[in-house]
Amino acid sequence: MKSHGPNKGRRVVVTGLGAVTPIGHNAAETWQGLKERRCGIDTISLFDASTFETRIAGEVRGFDLEKVQGKAPAEIQDVLDRKNTFGYAAALEALGDAGLKLGDASVDGSRIGVSMGTEGRRDCLLPELAARKLRARTEAERRAALAAIPGYEYLRYAPYALVYALSSLIGARGPMNTISTACTSSSQAVGFAVEKIRSGDADIMLAGGAESLMEPTMVSSFILLGALSKRNDNPKAASRPFDGARDGFVLAEGAAMLVLEDAWHAYRRGARIYGEIAGFGCSINAYRITDSPPDGQGPLLAMNAALEDAGIAPSEVDYINAHGTSTVQNDASETMAIKRCLGEYARKVPISSTKSMTGHMVNAAGAIEALISLLVIGEGYIPPTLNQEMADPVCDLDYVPNVGRQAKVRTVISNSFGFGGSNGSLVFREYVA
Amino acid sequence: MEGEASIVAITGVGVLTPAGVGPAALRNWLRDPGEVGRPVPDFDAAAYIHNPKVLRSMQRLFQLASAAAVLAMRQAGMGSTAELTSHADVTRAGTALATTDISPITADLVQTLEEAGGGELQLSRFGEVALHKLHPFRRLTLLANMAAAHVSLLFGLQGPSFTMTSGVEAAQQAVAESYWTIVEGRADLMVCEAGDSPAYGVETETSREAAGALVLERWSSAKARGAAVVGLLRATAASGGVVAARIDEEPLRRCPASGGLLSMIEAVDRLSGADPQRSEGVAAGAGLQILPASYAEVAAR
Incomplete structure (x- = not known):
């Protein structure tokens, strides 16, 4: 973490939360869903997936996209596709939760930044391109068809479109980041936002991620990889991280946003503090493009770096919100990493994967799990890992099977590991002034 | 933060442009951007990435960015895993x-x-x-992160x-975060790469292919292993002084992702013959300044 110069020692707290997930349209509903062990996975309804090997996903249902889009300022409406609308709604909730009013003259926009973990989503252009371009008979026709697509559509699907929309919304003129590291994106986006506050480059950072992969091309590309669960006949049982019968992850969509703030800044304005982000670490596997390292080496390096950054000993960790995707390799690799990181103490630490309820929100996964980690600290409740029915000898830790627990939790590690070997870990702790 | 601890050594540079490979080609292209085509000419990815199976899984963009990283690592004397491990702890060597x-x-x-539906998109099939x-x-x-995966x-x-x-700030951000990653002690070495290759179907008349890479090392590490330092990075609050090639001007704006990194490479190249006694360096964006390689030795005296 960058902690150089006169700002060394700045602590970063979270003062606002917002979420749109398959189990809730805001942070409170999502948290309630976790407490009720509600699973948001069902048969895909957003397109005809009847010919797909995998026909299940964690969709956000009953969410009025048009209503949200209609209330957005005109200048950003054009970039609000499905994914960005989730992000926009979650951001509004987080900012409101933090008590920050849009357009408040007392807030210096140059001290506010935005850091997002997300990707471009040009898949949405396919029907348009199919209609206009693929039928073109000549290169000139194809170019003319492409030229007819409005420029804002390209911006809408660019990875940085969400940062553009949110910075415009809140008048932020501070640091702006877009990070695209697959399933690790928003964990790293939060980590880099922490850095911007610690370094003194910003007082407030809006950080998070947004995702919607519910397009035929995206779902089919994950099927091609063999990464998705095929438990189509029982969607609620499909995401079963660490269970012996797991057969792949379940794609999900949504967004999560956190308002990060310099602790002193938050204190001065009397903001409610959910907790502190004490550490961040990242690494890369250098193993294989598709596979997780069996020895957990890359994830271990990220966890170690985050703990070192936080100045926290492994024995101080009270809970781990696992990446826990429900793939055979990831869950075994993560278990090994946790054992190597915590040693014998690993057997005493409750670990759960909330993806068993939310599904895998990919680029937004790190952010929603950061949000959950903070609520675990604040609410004293550890959500379970659902669908724990068959033991796996290589996944032999305490995964909080099927039933959540009341517990005093002061320190949490949240893990995110992505395709391509990108890893990110965040350390959260109870804020004590 | 002052002194050597705030200085990061640049020990390798790799660049591919529509005008050819290497800093001289970049220099020529910036001077006269008119007479080049879109692609990097005669680019043979197999010359950089030897595994054909891996190559088949890489988009051209990733091949270009990886090739730039290979060029930079070769110049840094670490063109293979064996050479890297002889000079650095791989757990403290990353990539951005x-x-x-x-x-x-x-x-x-x-x-x-087209085969499935005569040009119609048939979602049901x-x-x-x-x-x-x-x-x-x-x-x-x-x-997006796949080039980093391949470089790792x-x-x-x-x-x-x-x-x-x-967007256009991505490369400068990647280098700046890499700089701080080293200065704050989280890594000893970072390979920073960037690339542009206009994607199928969305290429425009003005878009160009390009890729660049820098190898950044902790100054003390580079000095200890006797590396040939080609330039230096340090943080600066100064906004004046000489500025690197601007990324919002031709031809770098035709390479939105890599333009920022190419501008830094141009600055390194420009300073390679500079007077080491001059300390103002070149403002490289993202709060960074590029200095001549010999500056650190002069400053230490």
Whole structure:
């Protein structure tokens, strides 16, 4: 973490939360869903997936996209596709939760930044391109068809479109980041936002991620990889991280946003503090493009770096919100990493994967799990890992099977590991002034 | 932070442009951008990435960015995993990538759709068609961070890694975050790469291919291993002084993801013959300044 110069020692707290997930349209509903062990996975309804090997996903249902889009300022409406609308709604909730009013003259926009973990989503252009371009008979026709697509559509699907929309919304003129590291994106986006506050480059950072992969091309590309669960006949049982019968992850969509703030800044304005982000670490596997390292080496390096950054000993960790995707390799690799990181103490630490309820929100996964980690600290409740029915000898830790627990939790590690070997870990702790 | 601890050594540079490979080609292109085509001419990815199976799973953009990283690592004397491990702890050597979004509208997808429906997109058949015709690693070819993954595999890098997709600022952000990653002690070495290759279906008349890479090392580490330092980076609050090639001007704005890194490479090249007694350096954006390689020795005296 960058902690150089006169700002060394700045602590970063979270003062606002917002979420749109398959189990809730805001942070409170999502948290309630976790407490009720509600699973948001069902048969895909957003397109005809009847010919797909995998026909299940964690969709956000009953969410009025048009209503949200209609209330957005005109200048950003054009970039609000499905994914960005989730992000926009979650951001509004987080900012409101933090008590920050849009357009408040007392807030210096140059001290506010935005850091997002997300990707471009040009898949949405396919029907348009199919209609206009693929039928073109000549290169000139194809170019003319492409030229007819409005420029804002390209911006809408660019990875940085969400940062553009949110910075415009809140008048932020501070640091702006877009990070695209697959399933690790928003964990790293939060980590880099922490850095911007610690370094003194910003007082407030809006950080998070947004995702919607519910397009035929995206779902089919994950099927091609063999990464998705095929438990189509029982969607609620499909995401079963660490269970012996797991057969792949379940794609999900949504967004999560956190308002990060310099602790002193938050204190001065009397903001409610959910907790502190004490550490961040990242690494890369250098193993294989598709596979997780069996020895957990890359994830271990990220966890170690985050703990070192936080100045926290492994024995101080009270809970781990696992990446826990429900793939055979990831869950075994993560278990090994946790054992190597915590040693014998690993057997005493409750670990759960909330993806068993939310599904895998990919680029937004790190952010929603950061949000959950903070609520675990604040609410004293550890959500379970659902669908724990068959033991796996290589996944032999305490995964909080099927039933959540009341517990005093002061320190949490949240893990995110992505395709391509990108890893990110965040350390959260109870804020004590 | 003052002194040597705030200085990061640049020990390797790699660059590919439509005018050719290397800093001289970049210099020529910036001077006269008019007479070049879109692609990097005669680019043979196999000269840089020797595994044909890996090559097949890489979009051209990733091949270009990886090739730039290979060139930079070769110049740094660490062109292989064995050479890297003899000089550095791989767990403290990372990689940062700047890129743009990756278009899913690939040639194989277009061909598949055309075969399936005579040019019509038939969603009802998409699953069965795609599953039989498309590359199994298709998803991986669409991930923005994949060039970083390939670079990590090429050299065994296991340290910090991130991929910036912030548009024209991405490359400067990647280098700046890499700089701080080293200065704050989280890594000893970072390979920063960036690339542009206009995607199938969305290329424009003005878009160009390019890629660049820098190898950054802790100054003390580079000095200890006797590395040939080609330039220096340090943080600066100064906004004046000489400025690197501007990324919003021709021809760098035609390479939105890599333009920022190419401008830094141009500055390193420009300073290679500079007077080491002059300390103002070149403002490189993102709060960084590039100095001549010999500046650190002068400052230490």
